[in-house]
Structure formats: C-alpha cells, structure tokens
Amino acid sequence: MKRFFFEIQDFQKIEISVGHNYFKKYIDYKKYNHYIIYDKKIEAIDKLKLNNLISLIGNENLKTLDKYLTLLLKLSNYEISSIDIFGGYSVLEFSGYILENINIKDYTFFPTTLNSAIMLPIKGEYHLNFNWKKDILIQKGYPRKIVVDTLLFESLSGKELKNMFVIPYILGKIVDSKISKLALNYSKMQFSNIDLQDFVFYAIKQWIYYLKKENKLFPGESTIQLFYNKESGFNRNYIHIFAISFIIELYISWYYGFLNFETFEKIENEILSNFDISYKLIEKIDFKNFYCKNDFVLFTSSGKLINYRIPCDELKTIIKEVKEYFRGGFL
Numbered sequence: 364m365k366r367f368f369f370e371i372q373d374f375q376k377i378e379i380s381v382g383h384n385y386f387k388k389y390i391d392y393k394k395y396n397h398y399i400i401y402d403k404k405i406e407a408i409d410k411l412k413l414n415n416l417i418s419l420i421g422n423e424n425l426k427t428l429d430k431y432l433t434l435l436l437k438l439s440n441y442e443i444s445s446i447d448i449f450g451g452y453s454v455l456e457f458s459g460y461i462l463e464n465i466n467i468k469d470y471t472f473f474p475t476t477l478n479s480a481i482m483l484p485i486k487g488e489y490h491l492n493f494n495w496k497k498d499i500l501i502q503k504g505y506p507r508k509i510v511v512d513t514l515l516f517e518s519l520s521g522k523e524l525k526n527m528f529v530i531p532y533i534l535g536k537i538v539d540s541k542i543s544k545l546a547l548n549y550s551k552m553q554f555s556n557i558d559l560q561d562f563v564f565y566a567i568k569q570w571i572y573y574l575k576k577e578n579k580l581f582p583g584e585s586t587i588q589l590f591y592n593k594e595s596g597f598n599r600n601y602i603h604i605f606a607i608s609f610i611i612e613l614y615i616s617w618y619y620g621f622l623n624f625e626t627f628e629k630i631e632n633e634i635l636s637n638f639d640i641s642y643k644l645i646e647k648i649d650f651k652n653f654y655c656k657n658d659f660v661l662f663t664s665s666g667k668l669i670n671y672r673i674p675c676d677e678l679k680t681i682i683k684e685v686k687e688y689f690r691g692g693f694l
Contacts, residue, residue, distance in 0.1 A: 379509045381564040383556045386512040402450035405518045421454040423597040426491045445469040451476040460489035463504035471508040475515040477527035481566040497591040529638045531566045583609035595647035606640045616661040623664045642689040
C-alpha cells in the first residue's frame with residue numbers, strides 16, 4: 364500500500380492511499396454511529412449485509428434534488444458521527460454534497476471505478492444537476508480521507524474497465540506524461556495487481572499536479588454539459604461522453620489555430636482505435652435549447668493550455684461544424 368497527502372490549505376491535508384484488498388480494515392464494525400453509503404452494484408460491499416449500509420444506484424441521474432431530499436430525510440433519522448462512501452464519481456460527489464450541507468465532515472471516499480480513483484473529486488466543490496442542467500448547484504467541501512482499493516474495480520465488467528483507461532490516457536496527453544502510453548497498453552487488460560496499483564498511484568499524482576499547477580477546469584469538461592439535457596436525459600455513459608467532449612475541444616483548439624491538425628488527428632485516432640467510443644453521441648446535443656458554459660481550457664501544439672472564452676452562439680456554430688466533420692467519417 365502506498366500513501367501520500369494532498370494539502371488543500373494551511374494545516375489541512377487529505378490522506379490518499381492506494382492498495383489492493385485492504386478496504387475492510389477501514390470498516391469499523393463496532394464504531395458508534397458510523398454508516399456506509401455505497402453503490403448497490405458493488406458486490407464486495409453489498410454481500411457484507413451490515414446493518415449500517417445505505418445503498419444508492421450510481422449514475423448521473425442520482426444527482427437530482429428529489430434524490431438529494433430522499434437521502435437527506437433518511438440520514439436525519441440517524442445519529443451520525445462518520446461515514447464511508449463507496450462508489451463511482453456520481454455517488455461520491457452526491458454524498459459529499461449532502462454531508463457538507465448537513466455539516467458532517469468526517470467522511471472517507473472509496474472510489475470504485477478507475478476514472479473516479481484517478482480524477483478524484485478533490486476540487487473543493489461538489490455538484491448537483493438542476494432544471495436539466497448538469498452540475499449547476501455547488502457545495503464546497505473535501506473528504507477527510509481517500510482510500511483506493513483496486514479490488515473494488517472487480518465490480519466492473521472487463522469492457523467497462525478497458526474503456527476507463529481513456530481517462531488517464533487523456534490526462535497524460537494534457538500533462539505530457541508517460542501515463543498516456545501506459546494507459547493504451549493497460550487498456551489491453553494485461554497487467555498485474557501491483558502494476559495497476561502503481562499506475563493508479565502515479566496517475567493520481569499527475570491529477571493533483573494538474574489541479575495545483577494548471578486549472579480546476581479540465582479540457583473536455585466544458586463541452587460535457589451539452590450532452591445532458593431534457594431531450595436526451597441524464598442516463599448517459601460518462602466515459603463515452605468525456606472522450607467525445609475532449610475530442611470536440613481538440614477540434615475547437617484547431618478551429619482557433621491553437622492546435623495543428625496532425626496532433627488533433629493523432630490523438631483522435633488513438634482514442635477511437637483503442638477505446639469503444641461512438642461519435643453518434645453528438646446527436647444527443649440539443650441545439651434548440653442550447654445551454655453552454657463559456658469558459659474553456661484549450662490544448663495547444665506546444666502542449667501549453669490556454670484559457671479561452673467562447674460566446675454561446677459562436678460555440679453553437681462550431682459544434683455544428685464538428686458534427687458535420689464527424690458525420691463525414693463516422694455518423
């Protein structure tokens with residue numbers, strides 16, 4: 364097991380540890396007023412049949428006000444001193460939002476997906492969706508501790524885990540790190556437990572480097588908002604949408620002259636050749652009720668990142684052009 368600390372402000376640090384098959388030692392069966400929130404799909408937790416379990420179904424549909432109120436009412440029936448949270452990004456973020464709202468600060472995240480274990484929810488903000496807009500409600504906060512146990516990834520299918528390597532691949536491209544090449548190799552699903560632990564540990568370090576040195580907004584995140592709307596709903600595969608959103612923003616970088624077409628095409632081809640990503644998702648963007656965020660972080664040919672603001676009308680025009688580009692080769 365490896366461990367390090369992420370300093371969020373003076374005298375406050377988050378302990379982050381990575382290992383394999385060690386999560387149970389953190390579950391205190393006798394601790395008074397201790398509860399576990401978890402994604403029902405995680406068999407390793409579900410089969411424990413503990414009395415202090417609170418189950419959720421993790422996906423983007425979870426992050427709504429009605430589900431927020433449902434869990435809030437449930438938690439109000441308990442005297443709570445501490446909570447462990449097992450799940451992917453939506454479960455972690457949703458739970459963090461609620462716990463910070465009711466002033467429960469002693470909670471630990473146990474990420475159960477590769478993407479949530481690498482791009483950890485440590486930006487200092489949690490979000491809920493509202494009025495068919497993604498991540499519009501904000502609550503500040505941080506977990507006390509993060510425990511990454513790669514055993515928990517076993518609830519994922521092989522196909523799901525393979526596709527999740529696109530996240531560290533993209534991260535590696537942005538920070539110019541060897542994890543991009545490793546992610547492509549590991550997406551072939553040939554690695555040992557030790558290899559995976561070392562990979563996740565190193566990738567987390569790269570994510571923290573990005574947050575500290577670059578920006579809280581990551582390339583691809585601005586465009587993600589466009590895929591969640593009243594017409595298409597919120598039951599979308601986040602990994603697929605993130606990958607397509609990243610490619611779209613690379614295209615935008617090329618459109619404005621920041622990125623050469625050869626680099627755009629190389630990254631695009633590597634994503635499409637190694638991961639099960641479909642351009643057909645772009646059909647889910649609602650151009651009639653076009654809600655966008657104006658601020659982007661664009662990738663350049665030099666590897667540097669540029670903060671760039673794009674008016675919504677202009678962005679709509681560019682996205683339609685991107686759609687035609689995709690349609691020409693893939694739709």
